[in-house]
Amino acid sequence: MKTPASHAVRMALIMVLLSAALFPIYWMVVTSLTSSANLFADRPQMLPDPSQAFNYAETFAKTGVLLWLKNSAIVAVGTMVLSILLAILPAYALSRFTFRGKGLLGFVLFATQMLPEAMLVVPLYAIFAKLLLLDTLGGLILANAAFTVPVITWILKGAIDGVPLEIEEAARIDGCSRIDIVLGIVLPVVAPTLAAASVIAFFHGWNEYVFAQTLVLSQELRTASVGLASFVGELSTPIHTVMAIGVMYTLPAVAFYLMVQRYVVAGMTAGSVKG
Amino acid sequence: MASITLNHVAKHFGNKVAISDIDMKVEDGEFLVLLGPSGCGKSTLLRMLAGLETATSGEIHVGGRRVDQLPPSARDMAFVFQSYALYPHMTVRRNIAFPLIMRQFKWWFHIPLLGGLAKRRIERSPAVSELVEKTARTLSLTEMLDRYPRTLSGGQRQRVALGRAMVRQPEVFLMDEPLSNLDAKLRSAMRAEITRLHQRVGGTFVYVTHDQVEAMTMGTRIALMRDGVIQQFGTPREIYTSPANTYVARFIGTPPMNLIEGRIEGGMIMLGEVSLPLPHALAAAARGAGRDPVLLGIRPNALTLAAPGGQGQLTGTVSLVEHVGAESVVAVKLSHAATAHDEEGAVPGEIMITTQGYSELKAGDPVSVVPDLSEAVLFSRSTGERLRAGLALAA
Numbered sequence: 001m002k003t004p005a006s007h008a009v010r011m012a013l014i015m016v017l018l019s020a021a022l023f024p025i026y027w028m029v030v031t032s033l034t035s036s037a038n039l040f041a042d043r044p045q046m047l048p049d050p051s052q053a054f055n056y057a058e059t060f061a062k063t064g065v066l067l068w069l070k071n072s073a074i075v076a077v078g079t080m081v082l083s084i085l086l087a088i089l090p091a092y093a094l095s096r097f098t099f100r101g102k103g104l105l106g107f108v109l110f111a112t113q114m115l116p117e118a119m120l121v122v123p124l125y126a127i128f129a130k131l132l133l134l135d136t137l138g139g140l141i142l143a144n145a146a147f148t149v150p151v152i153t154w155i156l157k158g159a160i161d162g163v164p165l166e167i168e169e170a171a172r173i174d175g176c177s178r179i180d181i182v183l184g185i186v187l188p189v190v191a192p193t194l195a196a197a198s199v200i201a202f203f204h205g206w207n208e209y210v211f212a213q214t215l216v217l218s219q220e221l222r223t224a225s226v227g228l229a230s231f232v233g234e235l236s237t238p239i240h241t242v243m244a245i246g247v248m249y250t251l252p253a254v255a256f257y258l259m260v261q262r263y264v265v266a267g268m269t270a271g272s273v274k275g
Numbered sequence: 276m277a278s279i280t281l282n283h284v285a286k287h288f289g290n291k292v293a294i295s296d297i298d299m300k301v302e303d304g305e306f307l308v309l310l311g312p313s314g315c316g317k318s319t320l321l322r323m324l325a326g327l328e329t330a331t332s333g334e335i336h337v338g339g340r341r342v343d344q345l346p347p348s349a350r351d352m353a354f355v356f357q358s359y360a361l362y363p364h365m366t367v368r369r370n371i372a373f374p375l376i377m378r379q380f381k382w383w384f385h386i387p388l389l390g391g392l393a394k395r396r397i398e399r400s401p402a403v404s405e406l407v408e409k410t411a412r413t414l415s416l417t418e419m420l421d422r423y424p425r426t427l428s429g430g431q432r433q434r435v436a437l438g439r440a441m442v443r444q445p446e447v448f449l450m451d452e453p454l455s456n457l458d459a460k461l462r463s464a465m466r467a468e469i470t471r472l473h474q475r476v477g478g479t480f481v482y483v484t485h486d487q488v489e490a491m492t493m494g495t496r497i498a499l500m501r502d503g504v505i506q507q508f509g510t511p512r513e514i515y516t517s518p519a520n521t522y523v524a525r526f527i528g529t530p531p532m533n534l535i536e537g538r539i540e541g542g543m544i545m546l547g548e549v550s551l552p553l554p555h556a557l558a559a560a561a562r563g564a565g566r567d568p569v570l571l572g573i574r575p576n577a578l579t580l581a582a583p584g585g586q587g588q589l590t591g592t593v594s595l596v597e598h599v600g601a602e603s604v605v606a607v608k609l610s611h612a613a614t615a616h617d618e619e620g621a622v623p624g625e626i627m628i629t630t631q632g633y634s635e636l637k638a639g640d641p642v643s644v645v646p647d648l649s650e651a652v653l654f655s656r657s658t659g660e661r662l663r664a665g666l667a668l669a670a
Contacts, residue, residue, distance in 0.1 A: 164358060166357075167360050167362060167363075169347075173347045174374040174377050174439070174443075175374060175377035175380065179385075180377075180385075184384075189362075189363055189364055
């Protein structure tokens, strides 16, 4: 039973949690619009100063942020597309087929998540050097996808498990081949999960730092995460520039999430079978 | 022509025998009901016909063409699932049109946008749209063509599933308990609708159910199954009036046929201490039993209740009275005769009698029961098989 008091407590709790989550972003925006003189003032500036908007223009002009964002976008979208493409069929196979070593395969997929990226950097570097994948965005996409494919495979497997087998059988009788069923029936039914998996892969590619720092050497192939870190100097760090880049780095990711979030809703299978 | 012939069809799951050597011929245009309890293999048999399960051995022919090696889509059969199995991401129109779209499907239909346009083009083509709309009209779905399955009621979803089957105009319709998810009233309405559909569209129907009312009212023939074996294959009337064995006798009919233990002695049957003269047909059948114990199978409506004390009557006490509207079902515990009802929950020595109207009897009342042996059948006590005059003579 909802009482006004419990509603108020609930709202207050939500506000506190939201503030905790959103304050760093707000602080990033405020700092990016703070003059150099005020950056280290005793009483920090709590509101953004619109007159400092030129800081963004300067950042655009003096840094390669647009190029970095473009590279990040290529890596993120590439990681997302490659991961989804590579995960669909194994996820379907793990969900629907019985074969020798199925349990082991599932475990091994999970086990890849136990290895930290940093541990794999050196062997990956050696392999990429031999395969001429060093210093290419394609190589970076491949390295990122190696980490996202197992996760996405498991997520999609879980969703496919929930698709009633009768729907597939109906499709077989209606004339669908196995691949027709996967592409035309199963994937549209698990579309919300597919969208969620895309978000995971996209953000992994967008945020990734260790591989981007190690496997890509050229300035013009730098991703935004590496570009952003390059401002952190031994003696000084232009905080407001870093924050301005931080804002620009965050916005496309937010836009992507807003674009796909409407698909990340449950209930697509409702009504297909009695349940 | 779509007669279905099964030659020695069997299905094993590992060591478990799901279907054991079935031979059966279903004539073109028949409405065959596969009836039986859960786990008897009726759905497995239907799925083998559809091609969703492969037969371990044997052959399946449809219209003279061997189909057991063919994929489901090449068998020209439509399948209606118990759970509807509609495509949730498609409208009712697309669900119904889907089998027709698949007939013209090309690999590049998988390309996003391009494939969507191509499928829409097929869906809107005069041939397909007319057929879809005609089917929708038949099933009163016209208003719902642009809705999604999740917005429909159970009965409407089942009608969409029927529409998807009808639109293909297949030679054979396969239905796996299509009404079991509906409430009693809707089930009754849909039962009549499917029967009308069979009369209207023709074709051979194979319908799986565990509901004997559906089987008796819809089927032109019934195959009653148990543990992967067909117990009896015949018309509803044959199965009701001439059950092949005690299992069929007890499965069909509500309440089921009473089985009273007895002995044959010179043209008479001894039921406990009561001796009753056998009619000519039963006496001929009884000759094969010799002095072996038999079971008298008699339907509850062939037994009449009388005041105690008359000749040729079984005596007992009323143990339960159920009033079912136009008739009453009276359970009587026999004093001197035994029954052979071995189902779970059956009370030893208790028989069921149906009487017209509202019975004023109550539990504990002593009663006499008069059997009408002209409607009775005899079974072997040891094998449970029906004793028949012809077989008795042969034996």
